[in-house]
Structures are given as structure tokens and as C-alpha cells.
Amino acid sequence: MRVSEILQILDARIICGEHRTDYTIDVAFASDLMSDVLTLKNDHVLLITGLANMQTIRTAEMSDINCIVFARNKKASREMIALAEENDIILIECRYSMFKTCGLLYEAGVKPIF
Amino acid sequence: MEHHEFNIEGGDFTRAGYASSQVKKMLKQMGVDVAIIKRTVVAAYEAEVNVVAHAYSGAMYVDINREEVKIELRDQGPGIEDIEQAMQEGYSTASSAVREMGFGAGMGLSNMKKNADELHIESEPGKGTRVVIRMQLNATTGD
Numbered sequence A: 001m002r003v004s005e006i007l008q009i010l011d012a013r014i015i016c017g018e019h020r021t022d023y024t025i026d027v028a029f030a031s032d033l034m035s036d037v038l039t040l041k042n043d044h045v046l047l048i049t050g051l052a053n054m055q056t057i058r059t060a061e062m063s064d065i066n067c068i069v070f071a072r073n074k075k076a077s078r079e080m081i082a083l084a085e086e087n088d089i090i091l092i093e094c095r096y097s098m099f100k101t102c103g104l105l106y107e108a109g110v111k112p113i114f
Numbered sequence B: 001m002e003h004h005e006f007n008i009e010g011g012d013f014t015r016a017g018y019a020s021s022q023v024k025k026m027l028k029q030m031g032v033d034v035a036i037i038k039r040t041v042v043a044a045y046e047a048e049v050n051v052v053a054h055a056y057s058g059a060m061y062v063d064i065n066r067e068e069v070k071i072e073l074r075d076q077g078p079g080i081e082d083i084e085q086a087m088q089e090g091y092s093t094a095s096s097a098v099r100e101m102g103f104g105a106g107m108g109l110s111n112m113k114k115n116a117d118e119l120h121i122e123s124e125p126g127k128g129t130r131v132v133i134r135m136q137l138n139a140t141t142g143d
Ligand SMILES: Nc1ncnc2c1ncn2[C@@H]1O[C@H](COP(=O)(O)OP(=O)(O)OP(=O)(O)O)[C@@H](O)[C@H]1O
Pocket: A035, A036, B046, B050, B051, B053, B054, B055, B075, B077, B078, B079, B080, B086, B087, B091, B092, B093, B094, B102, B103, B104, B105, B106, B107, B108, B109, B110, B129
């Protein structure tokens, strides 16, 4: 699924990587535990999380994850956006709960990893 | 062999991952295979975060050439009483402050074991911990 579709489905705002809305994700994973995220082996993963701090971006950098949705109206700081930019990571802010965010994307056909 | 050193500050979650990020940049520049880069930096990052999460201070020492990289982390901290127990998935003594930062699943050490070609851990309770990660690189360019 393309980032542009994700933005529509979640009625969400892209705050980093605005020019790459044609980037495509294959699967999604939702977690607030970064070590869980670091076990993933897939490519083109969408990370859905309620954890908005520098380590969220670092974890994505190490795991080669290029797209993050922050659920629960969590905001990315300026520092986080700068680090994401440096690593070509798309950031999306969404006001829905984790459950609703995941539910809407699942319903729209986004596949889970496990 | 090239040598690099990075200081790691216990408790500083804004900077955690900086050293591993520098390692990633070096490996990319050398043209190392992306799968090997990912395994290397995931192991290094878990080890770096463990210093930040569980120790007072420490450093990462990186020795690198085209064939291999050795990543050594040494810290001053509480150390690990029972390494075998600490290696078990789900075992964690992480504080609530660490959990709020997104860590403390008890997955880090087993993650390191799964990703590293070689992992060596030694610890002196009350003093600190030493972790060595070794990876084969087979890089195409650089020295
Ligand atoms: N450098 C260290 N100094 C002291 N104790 C450590 C160190 N590294 C690991 N430990 C101990 O080993 C336990 C397990 O470590 P591990 O990395 O597997 O999990 P965690 O750090 O608690 O959580 P996670 O890595 O999933 O975020 C830790 O909770 C801690 O008790």
C-alpha cells in the first residue's frame, strides 16, 4: 500500500518525507517495544507506534524501516524529524488510537507480519 | 584495521544509538551487503542501549577492515549476576523510566545472539560488563 493511501485511510498528516508519498509498504507491525521491532526481518515494513521519542527513529534506522505512523496523537519533536529526514524515514501523525489505526489499515488490506 | 571510539552516557536516551549509527554509515560506505549491515547494527544498537539503560557510563570500541568488524562495549555499572538468566527472552530488570523509553522487553541480548556471528559477554557484578560482537563483512570497497 502506498503512503498516500495510508494518509487517506487514517485521515493523517505527513510531517516528514512529504515528497515520497508514493513509497509502498508491504506489511505492518504495531508495537511500543523497540526490541520487538528490532527482531523483524521483513523489508518495506510500516511501523505503527504510540512511542514518540528519539529511540523510535533510531530503531527504525537500525531496522531499515522507512515509514512510521504515530498513533494516539503523539507528536514528533524537531530533533526526531531531523533524524528521520537524514535517514529517509517518512513520519505520519495520526489522532486515532492504536486499535483504530491498526483496524482501519487491516480492513483496507494491509498484511500483518505474523 | 581502522579504530574508532565512542563514549556512551548512562541514562541519556536522546543520544542512545549515535555510536551504532556511525557504524552503520561506515559499513554502508564500504559497500557491505545490506543484510549484514542490518544484523551488525541491530546487535550493536541493542548493546549500546543496554549501556544507556542499565549502566552508568561506557564506551564502544570499533575495529574494522574489509573482512570483519569487532564491536566491543565496556561499561561501568551494576554488571550482570547471572548471564544465562539475562539471555532468556523476557527477562528484564529495566526500570520504569527505561520502559517508558520503549525498552525493557527482555529481548535485547537474545536479539544480539541471533544477529551476531559471534557474541561474547563477561561481567563483574558491581563493576561492569564487557560485550564483544564480531561480524564477517566481505566488503567490496574501502579499507
Ligand atoms: N550492560 C549491562 N549492564 C548491566 N545489566 C545488563 C546489561 N545488559 C543487560 N543487562 C541485564 O540483562 C537483562 C536483559 O537484557 P536484555 O537486553 O535482553 O533486555 P532489556 O534490556 O531488559 O530489555 P530490551 O533489550 O528488550 O529493551 C537486563 O534487564 C539487565 O538486567
